[in-house]
Amino acid sequence: MNGLRTQGLTKRFGGLLVTDDVSLDIRPGELHAIIGPNGAGKTTLINQLSGELRPDSGQVWFGDEEVTTLPLHQRACRGLLRSYQITSIFEEFTVMENAVLAAVGATGGYGFWRPMMAREQACQDAQQALLATRLEARRDTLAGELGYGERRQLELAMALAAQPRLLLLDEPMAGMSIEESASVVQLLQSLKGRYSMLLIEHDMDAVFALADRITVLVSGRAAFCGTPDEIRNHPEVRAIYLGDEAGTFSGAAHG
DSSP states (O other): OOOEEEEEEEEEETTEEEEEEEOOEEOTTOEEEEEOOTTSSHHHHHHHHHTSSOOSEEEEEETTEEOTTOOHHHHHHTTEEEESSSOOOOTTSBHHHHHHHHHHHHTTOOOTTSOGGGOHHHHHHHHHHHHHTTOGGGTTSBGGGSOHHHHHHHHHHHHHHTOOSEEEEEOTTTTOOHHHHHHHHHHHHHHBTTBEEEEEOSOHHHHHHHOSEEEEEETTEEEEEEOHHHHHTOHHHHHHHHSSSOSOOTTOOOO
16 A cells, blocks of 8 residues: 655646645545535546646646656556546446456556467456456446446446555545445445555535545645544634534535
8 A cells, every 4th residue: 555645736728826835645544525615626636636637837746756747557467547537437337347447557568369268367356357357247247237336336447456555536426326436435445454555425415424634625735634524623624614613514515
């Protein structure tokens, strides 16, 4: 497992300051959540962490290596993987084949002269990922036949098959039913401690159930960081979400 940290991460689009001097520290083995109101800059921040977007200034460190200028695929090869970004499964392949493809791709081992399913290590990594995500019973099912919740599970399985050191989880519960969300919370709970994880999520019940620490992003700045209890009871955080300092925090945040 690796940790991830940023120092002074700043990004502008024209005259709009979207990420404002953000410094983060995600510890090895930690599940660290980022929350914030609409327009806080969460998507822009995760795009910079994954390598899809280069910051205007500041640094990103993954483990002991500075990766600020590395593109997405080079960060992925180092184990910094983003899941739940877009639908990335291959519907005409089985669940197992999707996971094997992700495992092969992580090593840069594509080669048409060698059958994909003959790659023993990739198949082992894929099988372990399906076990971890509770999809082993669906291994021979075409991905196109999966329901929405199972498709999101498969995206996570593909990320796990690629042997990540840190997972960037971008709204994993988006569009899910209450039952599907509860299943993903249980799944992520089972992965805690085995992977470092950074979670961006609208569902505050899930955030407070899962996170070891939470950073609150406000107008592009990392305004507060603390344990779930510290964040839940922080008067300024409550004011940001509720417009006052009263009421229950759970379920109040979207954006």
